[in-house]
Amino acid sequence: MRGACAAVLALAAGCGGSEAGERRIASNLGTYTVSLRSIPHPIPANEPFELVFRVAPDAPDLAVEVDARMPQHFHGMNRVPRVSRRPDGSFRAEGMLLHMSGRWELTIDISQGGRTERAQTDVELP
């Protein structure tokens, strides 16, 4: 049953992917492109998962925060994910869990030098 409860990373307009399971999304003002995939893929319902992603253009002083919310229910996750930079330059967000079925908004906030821009995509959890 749980296997059937897998999320679909809905494609935001103008987004695409290259590798299997990888999605590319543009930040909301178009400054950054985020290529991300979930582990496992697809995102399981009510089970921990990770996100691995790259940000382009990248810079050593980029700071990244990851979150997920259900806008129609006015709540977010019950967990606070941890984001770390991996040796290959990509980012890894651990400790994520979507505990309800429905539409989630996955957000990646990218900050540099006093400016923050949000990249986001939808996750439909059956």
Added chain:
Amino acid sequence: MNPLLRGAFAALICLQEGEPDRHSAAVRPSLHEFGAYDAPLEKLAAPSALAWGKDDRLYVADTGNHRVAVFRPDGNPVAQWGVAGSGPGAFLGPEGIAVADGRVFVSDTGNGRVQVFDEEGKHLGTWPGLERPRGLSVTGGRVCVAEAHRVRVFTPEGKVVLDLGPFTAPAGVAFEGKGNLYVSDTGNHRVRAFDPEGKLFAEWGGWGEPPEFLSRPGGIVWMKDRLAVADTGNHRIQFFDAAGALLAQWGAPAATAHTGNGWLHAPAGLALSPSGDRLAVCEPLENRVQIFSPAPPPLARRVTTRPWWHAHRSAPVPVRPETSPLAAMADADNHFVYFFDVTKNVSSRLVFRAGGYGRKLGEFNGPAGVAYDPATRRAVVSDRGNRRVQVIELPADPSRGVRVLAAFEPGRLAPAGPGFQRERSVPGGVALDAQGNIYVVDSGNAAVLVFDAGMKFVRTLHRADEAPALWEAVGVSPDGKTVAVTDALAARVFAFEAGGRLLRTLGEGLRRPSGVAVDAKGNVYVADALLGEVLRYDSSGAPAARWGGRGIQPGKFCAPGAIALLGADQLLVDDAGNHRGQGLTLEGKSAFFFSKEGAPLLR
């Protein structure tokens, strides 16, 4: 009172015997009250702090009148001193006062100093070099001053013995008998407790409405075995033991604005009489002082509901933004930005809501202003407590929510230099021109910072002199050629041309400008919080019209804040003290209300 409201009001209150328990807000009659929202401002104008002296004298920091006013508890005036200014004995918006050992200490907030007087008002000395001092407490030869981001304890000679922080705009400090010090950390919605060596031993609060939580706590006072906290944003007084356990609460927000005797409306300052038998409370929005017995009342009316301005039907009913004229309003107390459909002849209703208290992107801490551009469906929000500006977008599809696009920290992006210190930067009002340029008031630096639509810094507008200033609101003409900013301390509005040259200064008839808008012809509209009026100046700076006055009837205002133009023929006013917005014609005729209730109030 509106008959319908009176009926609802009666139905929502029950009378019960006994002491108010710690979970129920209670209304109790005051022993005395003086000053009133509609009394002449010469009596009291936005008093924000008070202190009890000998011979039953009550010393009030009469902030809006830039003076100290002394009363008997029954409201009979005894003395007053001070005028607006920066010389010895003059004040600019004093927000703190303490009396000890025959001396009166006054936080001369706008001038960045504490002044000391004898009890008759003779000037004894000045401590300069403070950053927006507010709360004061004096005991045992130690003077504690709350400044913009810290709290310092001085000896009577001015030597610093403790330097605590950081805090965010702390408004109250109180010594307890053992020498412990309590600080009302207003911008962080909490109370912090320190031992005599400055070691933190307790803290409590956090923003919220339930008992034990706090919303913009203001004045605090130690009362023998408990700390009284003016829980300003929750319109009540809460009492805690030394470690922060809640003991009791009373006070409740008025069922209608300007309700007297026992109801509280944003209480700010507290003072305990020397004998401990009376607690004085001042309410700046009401221009009022009330005096209560701190003993548990034999009969308390418990309030089981929220006040009239709270949303019982708060779920937004979205519309397509391009189909309806929308009014945007920042709610600093509840940390939301609201969008109302203000279509003519349709009951104004809440259609979008963004925010909620917090630090994450999309959350706010005390939003100080919002500007909305219907052409792009984008709004910029001054997220004051988080020291950033957020850019949000209303959805084209009403089934979707408000989308956060980006954020920036104005104080980090503007170049540091003479007259601009990054660590002092605090965003205030915001405005947009037709090109999408973003104008942000930097209240800490008395400047307007201009950014393009891509959040890139463009320029700084400021005055060349170093006069004390408190810039709060900004308006810009659609073509961006005229930028107007309010200075609450100088009671002036400065109009700049786009390049930064000062065009003119508007000031005739102003007491405390709090909102400003500029139309396409260069006319400047100013809301004045103290007068409760809107004033219009023509493009040459000449006064052209004024309307309003303090009150709750249509066309009247209570502490109006932001002001904006809706199209070419209507004006939107954040009627903050009445917890509503009003739409008016450009001749000042009230056209509609908008509020979280979604229905017009008191028509």
